[in-house]
Amino acid sequence: MMSAPLIDHIARTMPDFMPGHVWLAGAGPGDPRHLTLEVVAALSQADVIVHDALVDASVLDLAPQAQKIFAGKRGGQPSTAQDEIIDRLIALARQDLRVLRLKGGDPFIFGRGGEEAEALATEGISFRVLPGLTSALAALANANIPATMRGINKAVTFATGHAAGTADDLDWSRLAAADQPIIVYMGMKALPTIVEELRAGGAAADLPVAIIMAATTGKERVLTGTLATIVTEAIREKIGSPALIVIGEIVSMRARLCRASI
Template sequence: MVSEGTKENGRLEQALARLNFKPRRLEPGHVWLAGAGPGDPGCLTLEVLAALAEADALVYDALVSPDIVAVAERAELFYAGKRGGQPSMKQDDITALLVRLAREGRRVIRLKGGDPYIFGRGGEEALALARENIPFRVLPGLTSGLSALAATGIPATMRGINKAVILVTGHAAGTDDDLDWAAIARTGQPVVVYMGMANLPIIAASILEGGLPPSTPAAVIVAATTPQERIVVATLATIAEEAAAAGLSSPALIVVGGIVAMRAALAGEA
């Protein structure tokens, strides 16, 4: 008797065959900058999956799931870190490693959480590779700033609520390199903040000072799409206090705007 699991695997193989997907070959001496998506292996693109199977050197960040890293079974692993507040390789050292591995004739994947070009420093690494005449390619990934919203029932855009979504980084909040939060608030459009958990009180206060009402819906999403996923929904005035009370920590996204209220509506709670 054929088990249900075997049947499901067979159906998946047949679906892939019908798709007629033909991955490009990862050549020796090339570096591909790849996005692993928000966490769940199901969010991997087929291109990234195929590339991981070919790689013989994998330089990966802390936010990449161990299950995804395990796909690169032929690769030598190089851990880059890149989690806020935790030990990490310096960016110049990561770039130097990519260049060295490529010049050794390795098939290199540089794997990042989310998308390489959305607050992932992928552009910096691509520029450094170009300057060193290292052949490279970018494999897009689902950025957490949008996929985390979808996974937790918050539509990134909703007719009648918003006409844009603003993606920002919050790591510099409260410093001389900070954003103009008042200008962002004046747009009235939802804001999705990456890397802002440590500065959530400052960010919330700055947006309030910019003119958004204290009652504006807000949320913090932790470890989206993974078994550790958690979400706290509150208002702009209370989100910092409620997130702290819930013990939330990075990796997290902060979402501010009317789209957050759609979560309850879609769940039949409003």
């Protein structure tokens, strides 16, 4: 537990959240314990919070004084258009409100935070970026899967599976050829396609895979398998979004570390 003097010291070092400003903040992977102190301070000062679907309700409950505006995006479900979100942020700022744009993970990792910052800059609206624990790294650590491990990998790739199987897709065969772990966001719907294309690119059938669903929350589930089995197992276990897919030998570390992890 932090002491009162330490809390007071931290509070004095925090920037003031001024009316008419927009703060683009990352809420981390889910559990409020993973919020940064800067984001906690922003939650306490915000007049309005424009939040994504991946922001846990327990995080929003930390700001009872703030109006909450949902601006979530979920594949295959009705979603708020990005242009509409940007227009809303601008309009709220021009009402002299303290606007907190709260996203799961980190705002600049597949969160479209860069697009929103660019639009605010174009409109001359002052903004600040508050980094958050990116969901991929926090979810892996929480599941006892090291994102990097000496003797296993020298790089790691963050990829989005949102466009898998379309003309705008990644070249999964080239990612397979790199023989380094891949952490896939928004890939559950396209998991069969991703697996098929990685296998076509030379990835071994027995390459370890993990799916981390609802990371760090009370609903978290971790499923492990291989490229050959993961699609069938995910269907059988009813694993759904939000989830991260981890592909690579780093997944094999989970069983070893879980022996003594508390």
